[in-house]
Amino acid sequence: MGLDLIDLVYFLVSVAVILSVHEASHALAAYFLGDPTAKLNGRLSLNPVRHFDVLGFVMLIFVHFGWGKPVPVNTGNFKHPMRDSALTALAGPVSNFVLAFVLALPLKYMGEFLPVFVATQLWWIFDLSIIWGIFNMLPIPPLDGGKILGLIVPRRFERRFMEFQNKGLVYFAAFILLDMFVFWDVIGLFFRPVAGFSLVRFVVLGAFEFVRSVIVFGV
Numbered sequence: 001m002g003l004d005l006i007d008l009v010y011f012l013v014s015v016a017v018i019l020s021v022h023e024a025s026h027a028l029a030a031y032f033l034g035d036p037t038a039k040l041n042g043r044l045s046l047n048p049v050r051h052f053d054v055l056g057f058v059m060l061i062f063v064h065f066g067w068g069k070p071v072p073v074n075t076g077n078f079k080h081p082m083r084d085s086a087l088t089a090l091a092g093p094v095s096n097f098v099l100a101f102v103l104a105l106p107l108k109y110m111g112e113f114l115p116v117f118v119a120t121q122l123w124w125i126f127d128l129s130i131i132w133g134i135f136n137m138l139p140i141p142p143l144d145g146g147k148i149l150g151l152i153v154p155r156r157f158e159r160r161f162m163e164f165q166n167k168g169l170v171y172f173a174a175f176i177l178l179d180m181f182v183f184w185d186v187i188g189l190f191f192r193p194v195a196g197f198s199l200v201r202f203v204v205l206g207a208f209e210f211v212r213s214v215i216v217f218g219v
Helices: 005-032 054-063 081-109 116-136 144-151 155-166 168-181 186-191 193-217
Strands: none
Touching (some): 081 116, 081 144, 144 155
């Protein structure tokens, strides 16, 4: 994904917003489910600095693919560890979709009245938020989707599933290598703006218009 300097600024600002919302949502979900670990570590915050990861940031600059600092979770504080861990993971992608849905209102009805740089930045946040949410739903640990699988894993397989989770980085590294050398280009599909943005805009803005029609007209 080649970006000029201006686009890089839009990209980095968008990622700062998206990652902050995403990681803070993990922390909030864990807190409500009984684990205060993230809150005690200052992660229940929308301050991007709280979620900053050096390696993830370097990757963002050079390959435009990165990550934030993982939110610390102590599953021993959960009443139902498997279920609550999965719900905590689910909170991240859901927050991305909610953020995009909230931005749909000003973008759809006030976009032409906003300064160009503001509207452009909001579109970047909108588009990347949806893409980030979808990507994190992939069922590969340590992505959120790999943890969300815990919602459907039978109790008798919980131990094996936890072992699968513990090897998440190995599986994810294998996924990245396959993406690079077998030419699946899954990452490019999700993160290449020109290829993906028109589709996600159509789907989300269409959903927004449907919900608005139901609320206003009752149909």
